[in-house]
Amino acid sequence: MLRKFRIILAAAFFTGVTLLFLDFTGALHSWLGWMAKVQLLPAILAVNVVTVAVLLLLTLLFGRIYCSVICPLGIMQDVVSWIHGRTKKKNRYRFTYSPAKKWLRYTLLVLFVVALFAGAHSIAVLIAPYSAYGRIAANLLAPVYRLGNNFFAWIAERAGSYAFYSVEVWIKSFTTFIIAVVTFVIIAVLAWKNGRTWCNTICPVGTFLGFFSRYSLFAPVIDKAKCTSCGLCSRQCKASCINPKEHEIDYSRCVVCMDCLESCREGAIHYAFRRKREEKASDTGRAVSNDGRRAFLTSAVIAGASTALKAQEMKVDGGLAEIARAEKPQRSAPIVPAGSISLKNFNDHCTSCQLCVSACPNNVLRPSSSLMTLMQPEMSYERGYCRPECTRCSEVCPAGAIRPISKEEKSSVQIGHAVIDLNLCVVNTDEVSCGNCSRHCPSGAISMVRRNPDQEATLMIPVVDEEKCIGCGACENLCPARPFTAIHVEGHEIHKEI
Amino acid sequence: MKQNKIDRREFLRTSARAGLVMGGLGILAGCRNKTAQAPVSSAGKGEMTYRTSPGSGDKVSILGYGCMRWPMIKNDDGQDVVDQETTNRLVDYAIEHGVNYFDTAPVYLQGQSETATGTALKRHPRNSYFIATKLSNFSNHSRENSIAMYRKSFENLQTDYIDYYLLHNISGMAAFKRRFVDNGVLDFLLEERKAGRIRNLGFSFHGNAEGWDELMQTHDLYHWDFVQIQLNYVDWKHASARATNAEYLQQELDKRGIPSIIMEPLLGGRLAKVPQHISDRLKERNPQGSVASWAFRFAGTPKGVLCVLSGMTYMEHLQDNVGTYSPLVPLNEDELAFLEETAELIRKYPTIPCNDCKYCMPCPYGIDIPAILLHYNKCVNAGEVAAKTTDEGYRKARRAYLVSYDRAVPKLRQADRCISCGICTGHCPQNIDIPKEIRKIDMYIENLRKETL
Numbered sequence: 001m002l003r004k005f006r007i008i009l010a011a012a013f014f015t016g017v018t019l020l021f022l023d024f025t026g027a028l029h030s031w032l033g034w035m036a037k038v039q040l041l042p043a044i045l046a047v048n049v050v051t052v053a054v055l056l057l058l059t060l061l062f063g064r065i066y067c068s069v070i071c072p073l074g075i076m077q078d079v080v081s082w083i084h085g086r087t088k089k090k091n092r093y094r095f096t097y098s099p100a101k102k103w104l105r106y107t108l109l110v111l112f113v114v115a116l117f118a119g120a121h122s123i124a125v126l127i128a129p130y131s132a133y134g135r136i137a138a139n140l141l142a143p144v145y146r147l148g149n150n151f152f153a154w155i156a157e158r159a160g161s162y163a164f165y166s167v168e169v170w171i172k173s174f175t176t177f178i179i180a181v182v183t184f185v186i187i188a189v190l191a192w193k194n195g196r197t198w199c200n201t202i203c204p205v206g207t208f209l210g211f212f213s214r215y216s217l218f219a220p221v222i223d224k225a226k227c228t229s230c231g232l233c234s235r236q237c238k239a240s241c242i243n244p245k246e247h248e249i250d251y252s253r254c255v256v257c258m259d260c261l262e263s264c265r266e267g268a269i270h271y272a273f274r275r276k277r278e279e280k281a282s283d284t285g286r287a288v289s290n291d292g293r294r295a296f297l298t299s300a301v302i303a304g305a306s307t308a309l310k311a312q313e314m315k316v317d318g319g320l321a322e323i324a325r326a327e328k329p330q331r332s333a334p335i336v337p338a339g340s341i342s343l344k345n346f347n348d349h350c351t352s353c354q355l356c357v358s359a360c361p362n363n364v365l366r367p368s369s370s371l372m373t374l375m376q377p378e379m380s381y382e383r384g385y386c387r388p389e390c391t392r393c394s395e396v397c398p399a400g401a402i403r404p405i406s407k408e409e410k411s412s413v414q415i416g417h418a419v420i421d422l423n424l425c426v427v428n429t430d431e432v433s434c435g436n437c438s439r440h441c442p443s444g445a446i447s448m449v450r451r452n453p454d455q456e457a458t459l460m461i462p463v464v465d466e467e468k469c470i471g472c473g474a475c476e477n478l479c480p481a482r483p484f485t486a487i488h489v490e491g492h493e494i495h496k497e498i
Numbered sequence: 499m500k501q502n503k504i505d506r507r508e509f510l511r512t513s514a515r516a517g518l519v520m521g522g523l524g525i526l527a528g529c530r531n532k533t534a535q536a537p538v539s540s541a542g543k544g545e546m547t548y549r550t551s552p553g554s555g556d557k558v559s560i561l562g563y564g565c566m567r568w569p570m571i572k573n574d575d576g577q578d579v580v581d582q583e584t585t586n587r588l589v590d591y592a593i594e595h596g597v598n599y600f601d602t603a604p605v606y607l608q609g610q611s612e613t614a615t616g617t618a619l620k621r622h623p624r625n626s627y628f629i630a631t632k633l634s635n636f637s638n639h640s641r642e643n644s645i646a647m648y649r650k651s652f653e654n655l656q657t658d659y660i661d662y663y664l665l666h667n668i669s670g671m672a673a674f675k676r677r678f679v680d681n682g683v684l685d686f687l688l689e690e691r692k693a694g695r696i697r698n699l700g701f702s703f704h705g706n707a708e709g710w711d712e713l714m715q716t717h718d719l720y721h722w723d724f725v726q727i728q729l730n731y732v733d734w735k736h737a738s739a740r741a742t743n744a745e746y747l748q749q750e751l752d753k754r755g756i757p758s759i760i761m762e763p764l765l766g767g768r769l770a771k772v773p774q775h776i777s778d779r780l781k782e783r784n785p786q787g788s789v790a791s792w793a794f795r796f797a798g799t800p801k802g803v804l805c806v807l808s809g810m811t812y813m814e815h816l817q818d819n820v821g822t823y824s825p826l827v828p829l830n831e832d833e834l835a836f837l838e839e840t841a842e843l844i845r846k847y848p849t850i851p852c853n854d855c856k857y858c859m860p861c862p863y864g865i866d867i868p869a870i871l872l873h874y875n876k877c878v879n880a881g882e883v884a885a886k887t888t889d890e891g892y893r894k895a896r897r898a899y900l901v902s903y904d905r906a907v908p909k910l911r912q913a914d915r916c917i918s919c920g921i922c923t924g925h926c927p928q929n930i931d932i933p934k935e936i937r938k939i940d941m942y943i944e945n946l947r948k949e950t951l
Contacts, residue, residue, distance in 0.1 A: 157905055165901040316609040317566070318856035319578075323864035323910045389948045430862075432919035439937070440914060440944075480863050480917050 002271055003258035006068055014075040021137035021358045022145040024167055026392050029359070036355055036398040038070060039130040040205050045349045046400030056212055063216040063256040064209050067199055073133040074199055074255065077191035081238050084192050093235040095195055097243045100250055105200075105207045112204035122374035125352040129203050132183050134353030135375065139180035142358050143169050168383065172357060172366035176375045195238025200253040210252035219274050220260055222247045226268035233260040233269060324482040326382045334368065335379040335471060335491035337386070338413040339394035339405035342494040350376045350401035356393035362386065364473070365393060379415075381473030381489065386415075388442045388472065411442065414498050416471025416491040418446070418464045424486035427451065427459050437462050437475035437487050443498075445469035446487075462487065467498065546596030547826040549804050551757055553723045554698055556628060556661070560798050561823045562599035562759065563592055564809035565615045566606040566855065580607060580614040588816055589618035593627060595820045599805045601759070603632040603666060604647055604654070605857075612654035620656050629655055630662035630759070632702065633687075636925070639677040645686060652695075659694060662759070663687065664726055665701035667857075667927055670709025674701075674716075688720065698723035702761065704927040707742045714750055724804060725751055726759040730769060731796040731837040733762070736845050740929035748800050757804035763797035764790055764808065766853020769844075773879045776843055783836065790815070791822040796837055799828040849875040850935050851928045858922035858932060866911040867922060867932055873906040874939050883942070887951045896946050903943065913940035 016035045019028055037043065043051040055066055067074045085092040108127065115124040125131040146169045153166035171177050190197045199206040213219075222233075224247050231244040237260055241253040260269050333343070337356070340346040352375040357365045362384035367375045377393075379386065394405045405413070418437075426434050428451075438446040445468035448460035462475075464487075471489045479485035547560040568588075569581040589600075602615045612631060619627060631651045635644040652658065665684075668674050678684040690696045700722050703710065716722075728737075729744035737743045751758050764770050770790040772780075777789050784792070797806040806823075810816045829837065852871040861867055877883050877899050884895040903912070918933040926932060945951045 162898050162901045165904060316605040317607070317859060319608045319860040320866060320911065321860045321862055321864045387947065426917065426919075430919075432917070432921070434917040434919060436915070436917045439918075478914055480915065 003262055006065075006256070006258050009069045010075045010078070013070055014072050014079075017072040017133070018137055018141065020355060020396070021134060022142055024146065024149075024358070024361060026359065026361065026395075029392070029396050033396060033398075036130075036353070036396065039353075039398060040066065040071075040209075041128050041130055042351050042353065042399035045351060046398065048400070059209050059212040060216055062218050063213040063251060063254055064206070065256050066209055067196075067206055067255040068257050071129050071133075071205070072137075073129040073187070073203075074196070076133060076136070077187060077196060077198060078238070078257070080188050080191040081195045093232070095235055095237050095240055097234045097237070098240045100241075100253060101201050104202075105210075108202055109204045109207045119347060120372075121347060121350060121352065121376065122372060125375060126179070126183075127202055127204060128351060129199075129205050131351045131353050131375075132187070134351075134355055135176065135180040136184045138354035138358045139171075139177045140184060143171075168363055170363070170383075173369050173375070175369045176354075176367035179375065194240065196240070196253075196255060199255065200239055200241070206253075213254065213256075214252045216251060217273060218271060219251055220249060220254065220256065220258070220269050220271050221274060222249065223268040223270065226266045228266055228268075230265070232265065233263045236260060236263040326477075326479075326485055327483040328380055328382055329476075329484060329488040331380075331488070331490055333416075333491040333493055334370075334373065335416045335473075335489060336377070337365070337379060337393045337402050338410040338415050338470075338495065339391070339397075339402040340415075340495060341403065343491075344493075346401045347373060347376065348401075349399045351399045352376050353398070355396050355398065356402060359392045359396045361390060361392060379473070379491075381476040383477075385473035385477035386471075411470065412498050414470050414492060414496050416489045417466045417469040418471070418475050418487050418489050420462060420464055420487045421484075422461060422486070424481045424484060425461060426480050426486070427461050429481070431459070433459055434480065435460060435462065436478050436480065440474045440478050441469075442472060442474060443468050443470050446475060470498065544825045546820070546824045547798070548596075549757070551698070551724070551804055552755055553757075556698075557598075558628060558805045559596050559598045559823075560803070560806055560826050561592075561597050561794075561819055562601055562630075562805040562807040563589070563597055564761070564807040565600055565602035565611045567809035567811045568607060568611065568614055569811050570607070578608070580610050582614055582617060585614055586618045586621065588810065588813060589615075589622075591813065591816060592820070593622055596824065597820070598627045599630065599662075599759075599807075600627060601630040601662075601807050602655070603634050604651060605634040605636075605666075612651055616655035616657070624657065628661035629657060630664065631655065631660055632664040632666035633678075633683070634666040635677055635683070636667070639681060639683075641681040641683055641686075644677075644681065644683045648687070648690075660696055662698045662700065662724060663690075663696040664699075667704055668701050668709075668713065669703075669705035671712040674713060684720070700724040700726060700759070702726035702759075703747070704728065704741065704929070706740055707746060710742050710747060710750065714754065717754055717756065722756055724757050724759055726761055726807075727751070728762040729758070729760045729797055729800075729803070730763050730765050730793055732765060732769065732841045732844055734796075734841065735838065736841055738851055738929065748802060752800075752802045756802075758800075758802055760797045760803055760806040762853055763806050764793050765851070766855065768849065768851075768853070768875065769793040771876075771879060772844060773847060773881070776840060779840060779843075783833075787822070788818050790818060792837060792840075794819055794822045795827060795829050796834075798823065798826045799834070847878055849878050851930060853928060855927060857925040857927060861916075861922055863915065863917055863919070864911055865913075865916050865936070866907050867936070869907045869911070870913050870936060870939060871930075871932075873903055877902070884946075884951060887949055892951075896949075899946060900943070913937075913943060916940065 013035060016032045020032055020036055023029070037048070038051055038055070040052070040055055043055065058065060112124050112127065115121070146167050149164060150166040150169070153164040156162070156164040187198050227247055229244050234242040234244045238257065239253050239255050241250040242260060243250070258271060261271060336343060336346045352367070354367065354377070357367060357377050364379045364381060364384050364386050365377045366380065368378045388411055389407060391405055391407055391410055394402045422428055426432055435448045438448050445465045446462050447465070449463050450458045451461045452458040471492065473489050475487045476485050476489050479487050548557045549560055550557055569584045570578045571581040573579045600615055600619060602611045604612055607614070619629065633644060633648060635647055651660065665674070665678055687696060687699060691699045703713065703725060727744060727747045728741070729748060733741065733744045735743055735745055748758060770793070772789060780789050780792055794806060794808070797803065808815070808819050810819065850871045852868055852875065854868045854872055856868055858867045882895045882898045884892045886892070889895070913936045916933060916936040918937065920933055922932045
């Protein structure tokens with residue numbers, strides 16, 4: 001019963017959190033956004049005292065329920081482990097008790113905390129569970145989900161329906177993608193072989209919660225009088241924490257999955273109030289193998305054929321000129337979204353979970369590839385720009401790296417400023433009138449002035465009022481100059497209100 | 499957007515009035531049908547109507563094939579090329595059903611039209627059809643280049659004479675002099691006419707009345723055998739500001755006994771794809787006939803019209819048009835008045851007069867101009883253009899516009915990428931201020947995105 005309850009809750013959480021990474025419409029976040037915000041590490045970094053206190057209290061009362069129900073990486077491992085168990089009956093009993101590898105656990109926890117305080121977040125987040133799962137969901141699952149969506153959009157287009165629209169699918173950072181693949185492979189292999197090895201030897205959140213779950217009020221307890229030391233519970237314990245010989249359970253590693261309760265044929269294990277050490281009414285334990293059914297739907301892949309037509313040499317009717325992709329400019333400082341307050345605040349809080357990267361509808365946010373901020377999001381405007389009506393990243397950030405901000409506030413926060421290189425401007429290279437940057441500037445920071453002030457009739461060139469510019473990148477994105485745009489945005493270390 | 503609102507209100511008022519009138523006409527029409535003719539049911543079963551060219555005596559089919567919209571497919575390199583096989587079938591069907599006039603130009607279909615048309619026609623006896631092509635010396639009007647272009651047409655069309663040769667797209671005297679007189683090209687062409695390699699010499703016209711009058715005065719000097727004009731039931735009395743009413747053009751040609759070839763009888767398809775209530779109005783009057791058939795009957799009705807061109811991509815359109823003209827049942831006075839009312843209703847719709855001729859393309863900055871304009875028109879006709887966030891159905895219209903926009907035009911070719919350089923404007927035969935229209939659409943989309951309508 002308890003086990004079923006745990007599975008249902010876990011499935012709900014896992015689905016919810018995963019959907020947060022998959023949904024690109026922004027509709028789900030208002031309903032399920034809290035599921036990301038109750039993750040422990042983001043809550044700690046966001047100094048979300050209430051959430052952290054509730055999570056610790058939960059652990060003190062019931063053990064590491066967090067790891068079994070709330071943590072998406074934990075549930076992902078359960079899924080992998082369960083699949084292995086389904087392959088052969090023998091595989092369901094493949095676990096054995098092993099003593100805790102305390103040295104490794106504590107060393108990693110200490111290193112993790114040191115890295116966080118030293119500002120080396122890019123190293124810390126490699127083993128942070130929520131960040132690791134976010135990486136996997138955003139880099140491996142989201143593209144598949146989007147391709148599936150694009151398939152439906154393709155059908156919808158033919159059916160004349162507007163129910164689906166297609167979205168761009170692209171690898172936002174090659175480095176991050178590779179790290180996500182490696183993370184998934186390592187964790188999946190560990191889970192396939194030995195269940196929760198990752199959670200009980202490497203995961204810093206697991207070790208940290210272990211300090212509290214050790215003293216939890218409720219826990220699975222073995223009734224020594226009934227126990228026949230058959231070891232069945234131990235062989236089904238994916239946390240490898242039941243020592244059948246000693247009739248002991250290592251509560252610092254137990255994730256209260258309740259599997260052991262139903263595995264015991266003698267009904268000797270109960271989830272009970274530990275301090276009393278009394279026996280409650282002895283129900284007959286039932287060994288019911290529970291069929292959790294989960295279907296993973298993979299959708300067909302539609303290769304978006306891009307059409308590239310060559311420009312005509314002679315002027316004939318029709319055809320499309322080829323458009324070169326804009327190259328990413330060198331920026332002296334990275335650009336981070338409005339609501340980040342400063343680069344420092346952003347770096348101190350960001351857990352690199354990729355939630356904002358998945359949520360960004362304008363293809364602006366992508367994981368950084370530079371060493372110190374590896375995998376932390378940064379903005380760039382080759383594929384889109386930070387639209388004035390969008391504040392989605394600030395809504396989804398669970399860690400306080402991007403604080404909630406309204407559209408109105410955002411329109412007056414300077415996250416960077418535009419810099420013009422007139423040598424690249426099409427007014428000078430092609431001798432045509434343009435002004436596209438000026439026309440699309442939402443803050444009116446770009447005006448067009450005469451190229452030659454002595455002449456009345458002369459082409460107009462753009463100039464930027466740095467004080468008015470908010471760094472949204474509309475100008476950079478819509479600049480026709482190629483391969484480098486004639487106008488680009490430099491990020492600001494400290495965001496300021498104008 | 500304020501403009502839009504007024505348009506709509508005015509429009510509703512007008513259409514209510516028109517509705518009353520229409521109701522009355524409907525009854526009249528009903529009576530007439532019983533007693534007199536049943537125009538459309540008899541159409542399509544007889545023979546193609548032919549008109550005789552006064553100069554050469556050519557018997558030309560009233561339906562002419564416009565060869566600027568042959569079906570296209572992608573080749574192995576992903577480029578758009580003419581689907582020759584389907585084109586051949588269209589040509590075969592057309593000739594079989596009496597069509598004998600084929601109008602092409604060196605610049606059509608990215609330069610592929612002449613060759614494709616020539617290839618398809620070559621399979622039929624040369625005396626069973628007339629070929630029309632043009633001197634499209636827009637970008638380079640030097641004598642050498644113009645004559646080279648003329649000679650290339652013979653090669654592409656695989657023929658040693660051209661039945662109807664046009665000076666392509668003349669807007670007025672200035673362009674006429676620059677492109678044909680000053681460089682001596684016209685003298686050369688007059689010689690070619692004498693030699694019989696050009697059987698009929700004429701020009702195609704897009705411009706204002708002033709330019710037209712001046713060009714008409716050159717008739718005494720050059721003896722134009724025919725002139726190609728834009729004529730349809732909207733342009734008859736309501737041509738755009740920088741064009742000339744077709745009624746006037748046709749009247750001037752009749753005065754001089756010059757036969758006319760009609761282009762844009764459907765306004766680039768816009769008179770076939772009309773808003774629902776206009777389509778209902780036409781269908782009510784003639785449930786069997788297509789919406790397009792009204793426009794074709796209108797274009798063929800004036801006696802001075804030699805041939806009505808239609809750029810037919812699909813077999814269904816060809817069959818429909820052949821039906822309408824086999825034989826042509828000219829419009830009577832009542833029907834003409836009815837179409838004039840319809841024209842006024844259509845004019846109330848703030849669509850952009852783009853005919854998808856693609857003369858503006860390729861845009862050097864990669865914008866897909868016709869796609870943006872046509873998508874806008876489509877949404878206007880479908881009533882999917884919202885005027886205010888408080889409008890009923892605003893949400894639906896917003897989603898429909900934005901989603902269908904991304905489907906119709908790739909992101910990098912959308913309106914916000916237009917730099918307003920104005921290079922396209924000179925190419926537009928409809929004289930659309932393209933950058934202005936694109937900016938207007940861009941602004942509308944921006945307002946939709948920001949929800950600040």
